[in-house]
Amino acid sequence: MNKRIWISVIASAFIVCGGFGAALAVHTEVPSRLTGKPMIAVAEPGKAKPLKDIIFETQKLVVMIETDDGSQGSGFLYNLDGDLITNAHVVAGSRKVKIKTADARELDGEVIGISTETDVAVVRVPGLAGTEPLQISRDEKAEVGDEVLAVGSPLGFQNTVTTGIISGLGRSFEIEPYLYSDLYQISAPIAPGNSGGPLVDQKTGEVLGINSAGYEQGSIGFSIPIANVITIAEGWSKEPMDELPELTLSEEPDNLDEEASVEEFADYLVTHFYDSLNNADYVYAYSLLGGNWKERTSYEKFREGYLGTRNVVIDNMHVNDSRDDKATVIAIISVDERVNGEYVLSKYQVTYEVGYENDQLKLLSGKGKAIK
Missing domain, CATH: 3.10.450.100 (NTF2-like; domain 1)
Incomplete structure (x- = not known):
């Protein structure tokens, strides 16, 4: 189990839930428009599913991501190419990563896109190509009171599901080098290792966001709306980066004894x-x-x-x-x-x-x- 403490930032209030890296001078370019239709699952609106079915279907497509330096986070399958969406701070400084799936497989992954401006990255896993991905809520935004699931690997406990609601909208703060804005505030508890995991609508199973940070006191988490970053992810899936920005850890989390x-x-x-x-x-x-x-x-x-x-x-x-x-x-x-x-x-x-x-x-x- 990863025994790292939560990184305290912003007057020890906010924490990111995985390894964290600082951006250097390289700027990440993302195509503003894409041609063709991405191979992505889009949910049919209004289709309600039993909660246990949603949990089961989601867990199968959420993975644990491990880097060579021991950092650990989560990611989820979003297209038929075997591409995972995760947080940039989960894979910062790594090109090759290890993937652990819900059915205990260990696969190789490669970071094909990472941003220096938004805390998002894409990891390609050839071993998952052709697997039906999670459904993505591309356009609709969640509202306060919507019931949600947070799925990931907090503290190394893979496939953990926590429940809650959207408790706030439009939250913003800064954890260098990223400015987090227009975030969902959620009551579903998250912890180190949840970073990069999906925030899922309890009624439809759609991915609403990427769980990215937590509040050090109380059960408050923050998720990036998936609608805000899906175009960035699709850009890297269509045109993977030849060279990644040279991101290095700005602060190595202290290990607890x-x-x-x-x-x-x-x-x-x-x-x-x-x-x-x-x-x-x-x-x-x-x-x-x-x-x-x-x-x-x-x-x-x-x-x-x-x-x-x-x-x-x-x-x-x-x-x-x-x-x-x-x-x-x-x-x-x-x-x-x-x-x-x-x-x-x-x-x-x-x-x-x-x-x-x-x-x-x-x-x-x-x-x-x-x-x-």
Whole structure:
């Protein structure tokens, strides 16, 4: 798992959610007009889909992007050429990148376009050519109150889905060398590694934006409207850059030591665990358990234990001071669970020990007791 802290900028308020690079003097030229029709999926307006179908279809086409220097972010397939849209700061300073797909394939990618003015880039992945891409909302803008999904790989947890709404429009700020303007403000939580992932309409599955930055305090994120940059991306897909701007990292994020990282992210891991259970993704939830826990509990037994759980809400949670590279998370949860054939609302106090195994943050142990 990438153990980098969020980069604090603009009076420690805004953060980009991946590796960041500064632009040098090379200017990125983008054709102002394109001929021919791009091979891009455009959604039919007004077509509503079940939420679980939208999540499943979106996750298949969102990837993790890794650079040689260890930076990590997200990207999504937008055309039939195998081209991914991502943030420029995710791939800054790299020509070749590694792609990890939702079905565990590892593919080679090449950056074919990157801007020094707008935080957007395109990565070509020959191994994805011919794959049906995500639908793009080319012209319509989202409105406040629209329900959205943010999909990406925050903190290295691939294919994470968070939900929220468009909570603001037209937001602007600067993170050198980029001026971010006309952004969507979203309530869907995002974290390091979300950068470059799609913001998706919960009702239609259309891509509305590119998740690009988060607010250090509270569940506030910011997305670039896809309609503002789709023409730039299509320009690079049609005419890839022969030479990329020489972008270098302006500020190398400090690495947290493992003790600090555990305390920083332990509550996030527990929340992510219950989100997976609520989405009935038992395989992924099981993957978050440590090795000793898995030895004591088979996947079949784990899954069976949660089949009667319909929904889990975390009412309260706090993290104890970490010791020996571990932290203790204590939470009060409300559970809608099936008892004697009927669903009842129960409350539990759960305690988890969180720590690293092979550089991956895991739930090492857990116990719970009912609250009467």
